[in-house]
Amino acid sequence: MVRAPCCEKMGLKKGPWTPEEDQILITFIQKYGHENWRALPKQAGLLRCGKSCRLRWTNYLRPDIKRGNFSEEEEQIIIKLHQLLGNRWSAIASRLPGRTDNEIKNFWHTHLKKRLELKQDNDLPSTITNVSQILEQHIPSNYYQDSQNIVAYHPTYYHDQEGIQESNSNSHHDTQSNKEENMQYSTNNEHGDMTSFNNDMVFWYNVFMSSGNNVSDEIS
DNA sequence: AAGCCAATCAACCGCATGCAG
DNA sequence: GCTGCATGCGGTTGATTGGCT
Numbered sequence: 001m002v003r004a005p006c007c008e009k010m011g012l013k014k015g016p017w018t019p020e021e022d023q024i025l026i027t028f029i030q031k032y033g034h035e036n037w038r039a040l041p042k043q044a045g046l047l048r049c050g051k052s053c054r055l056r057w058t059n060y061l062r063p064d065i066k067r068g069n070f071s072e073e074e075e076q077i078i079i080k081l082h083q084l085l086g087n088r089w090s091a092i093a094s095r096l097p098g099r100t101d102n103e104i105k106n107f108w109h110t111h112l113k114k115r116l117e118l119k120q121d122n123d124l125p126s127t128i129t130n131v132s133q134i135l136e137q138h139i140p141s142n143y144y145q146d147s148q149n150i151v152a153y154h155p156t157y158y159h160d161q162e163g164i165q166e167s168n169s170n171s172h173h174d175t176q177s178n179k180e181e182n183m184q185y186s187t188n189n190e191h192g193d194m195t196s197f198n199n200d201m202v203f204w205y206n207v208f209m210s211s212g213n214n215v216s217d218e219i220s
Numbered sequence: 221a222a223g224c225c226a227a228t229c230a231a232c233c234g235c236a237t238g239c240a241g
Numbered sequence: 242g243c244t245g246c247a248t249g250c251g252g253t254t255g256a257t258t259g260g261c262t
Contacts, residue, residue, distance in 0.1 A: 090250060106229050
């Protein structure tokens, strides 16, 4: 695989974006969209690589970005999803409208990780080896009980059995079908609805259990 | 006031994957 | 099937900020 030359070798700028650069990027994307990130900086007149532009747009400039502190509810969602999905930040972000994977990743490392480690030291058993224990601790008992009996896949997921297999694989990247599923899924379930969120947990539980995956790998 | 240190977060890096030719 | 390009992703870095001594 041939690697594209890095920004510096191409004489492109690195480091923090200036307000002027931001404005140029915003104006260009609003006008022409972002069909081709690699070609975009040249067309827009920016001395940046496409990768840098994409990151700046998706993590900071996008109009639907939600700035500011994470709510309690968002924190809980992140914690629960991280227990089920591990460091799949983009998958977690897809469940939190307006939040980016980078933002969630940073928030996890700077806030939640430490908090959970403290909490675990205090009141969690030292050996958690399966998802049932996780679910018992973090999902309301009625949902957990339900999850014991449910064998059907999530309704928005049934159409794509391949997607399920992919999500069970060890691949650390989403497949296209998984991405599409995530997008569809996030549009079907607003994060404000904790009932649907807990149903999500049941769904993921089923995915993992049906796969026979070693869950301790998934939550490590 | 100055220096140090830890926390935070924007941005970069390198790898993996999808896809077109 | 192979190759190369474009993009997405997670890990990491480094500049900035704020608190403490």
